[in-house]
Amino acid sequence: MENLHTASHENVVELKGIHKKYILKHALRGIDLTVQRGRIIGLLGPNGSGKSTLLKMMAGLVYPTSGSILVNGREPDVRNKQHVAYLPEIDHLYGWMTVKQTLAYISNFYTDWQEEKAASMLAAMELDGNQKVRNLSKGMRARLKLIAALSRNVPLVLLDEPFSGIDPSSRAKIIRLILQEFQSDEQTIVLSTHSVNESEPMFDEVIFLQQGRVRIFDTAENLRSEYGCSLEKIWEKVYG
Numbered sequence: 001m002e003n004l005h006t007a008s009h010e011n012v013v014e015l016k017g018i019h020k021k022y023i024l025k026h027a028l029r030g031i032d033l034t035v036q037r038g039r040i041i042g043l044l045g046p047n048g049s050g051k052s053t054l055l056k057m058m059a060g061l062v063y064p065t066s067g068s069i070l071v072n073g074r075e076p077d078v079r080n081k082q083h084v085a086y087l088p089e090i091d092h093l094y095g096w097m098t099v100k101q102t103l104a105y106i107s108n109f110y111t112d113w114q115e116e117k118a119a120s121m122l123a124a125m126e127l128d129g130n131q132k133v134r135n136l137s138k139g140m141r142a143r144l145k146l147i148a149a150l151s152r153n154v155p156l157v158l159l160d161e162p163f164s165g166i167d168p169s170s171r172a173k174i175i176r177l178i179l180q181e182f183q184s185d186e187q188t189i190v191l192s193t194h195s196v197n198e199s200e201p202m203f204d205e206v207i208f209l210q211q212g213r214v215r216i217f218d219t220a221e222n223l224r225s226e227y228g229c230s231l232e233k234i235w236e237k238v239y240g
C-alpha cells in the first residue's frame, strides 16, 4: 500500500469542473484549479464566495456535487486527514484541557506529529502551556489552532481564516513564524484570509474567488506587475 506520508505529488491538488450545491446555495460553480507543491497560496474572496467550502473539499470533509478532485493523487476521503492538516474556521478545542494537554491530545491522532516543532512554536507564540483553553483569549486560541496545524509533517496544510481574532501586530509575527516553519521543498499551504495586506508577503500565488468561481489565479509577482499595485489594491479593483 502507498505510504500516505511519503507520497509526494508535484500537483498536490487538482480540481476539474467542481460544483458544490448545498440545499439552498450553489456554492462552487465550476472550479478548475491545479495547486503545485512548494507554494503558499492565498485564497481570497468576499464573504460567501466559497473559500471555506473549497478548503473543506480539499480536506475531504465536503464532497463535490459534480466534477473531480484529487489531493496528492487520490480522491479525498476519511483517510485524507492522515496527509492533510486542516485548521477549521470554527473553534474545535476543548475548554477543559490545558494548552499542553490539547497539543498532546491532538498529537495522538497523527504519526507525523513533530514534537520539537510544537514546543518551539509554543514558545514563539508566547502561550502558557499550563493555561486552560477556556481561559485563553480569542487570539491566543487562534495561535494554538495554528500550532496544531503547523506541527504536522504533511504535504498539504489548509488554513481557514487563521488570523481571525488576532490583533494586527501579532499577525505580522505569526506570518513570520509560518514562513519560518514552512517546509517549502515538500509542503504546500493554502490559506484563506481577509487580512490581505499583512498576508501579502507570504503568498507565492493568489486565488481570487467570486461567487463560487475562480476570478483570478496567478503568482503574486505577476499580479503586482500586471496591475502595478499591491494585492490589497488589486482586491479593491476586483471586488470594488
Ligand SMILES: Nc1ncnc2c1ncn2[C@@H]1O[C@H](COP(=O)(O)OP(=O)(O)OP(=O)(O)O)[C@@H](O)[C@H]1O
Residues within 6 Å of the ligand: 022, 023, 024, 025, 026, 027, 045, 046, 047, 048, 049, 050, 051, 052, 053, 054
Ligand atoms: N453547510 C452549508 N449549508 C448550506 N449552505 C452553505 C453551507 N456552507 C456554506 N454554505 C453557503 O455556501 C456559500 C459559500 O460559503 P463559504 O462558507 O464557503 O464562503 P466563504 O468564502 O468561506 O465565506 P466567509 O468569508 O464568510 O467565511 C455561502 O452562500 C454559504 O451560505
